[in-house]
Amino acid sequence: MIKLNCQKNEFLLNRLIDGELSSDDSRDVSEHIKNCAVCRQQAVQMQQLSDHLSLLTFPEPNRDFFQSTLSVYRARIIKTTLLEWWCGLGIGLRAATCCIVILGFALGIYLGNIHDQYQQTHIYNPEDVYIAAFEPGEGALP
Ligand SMILES: [Zn+2]
Incomplete structure (x- = not known):
């Protein structure tokens, strides 16, 4: 059994009244209340x-x-416009939003260039594609 001080007892007493204490803690609180008039009055x-x-x-x-x-x-909700949303953002979120939009455009331009370069260097003969797709064993893509 743990000897309780009044402060610890008050904390446990709240939990006891809410029905949240274990049987061991309940016994400790009851024991303290028997011996302490102040806590007994508080418990009542x-x-x-x-x-x-x-x-x-x-x-x-x-x-x-x-x-x-x-x-x-x-x-x-319906009346909230894009401008109101923008004005509600802090300076940090505005800067982050601008950076994300700029990075998105840059990524789009980069991927577009890669796609163009790929198309310029990989020109397939339609006849080879037909053979590779529909006549297995006859040929393969270059
Ligand atoms: Zn006490």
Whole structure:
């Protein structure tokens, strides 16, 4: 059994009332409460508060509330323009976006050049392609 101080007991007492303590910890808290009048008083008050809170009922919002909230939310989403999105970004995200767009263009130009070079150096005779595709064993692509 671990001897609890009042601060540790208070932490465990909250968990005990919420039903989250192991049996060993529950026994330690009960033992401390027996010997400490301050913590015993606190335990009684916390249990009373928990009991009162459990009696509260939470009203359900009516269906009109959901519908009006949802329609306002949808209206805000639809009205968001690209300019508003851009203005909402910080300077770091704007710089990152510009870099990504520029890199995308550069990559596109690079890949386009590679494709052009490949087409210029690899010109196939349509007859060879036909033989390779439809008459196996007769030929292969150069
Ligand atoms: Zn105590």
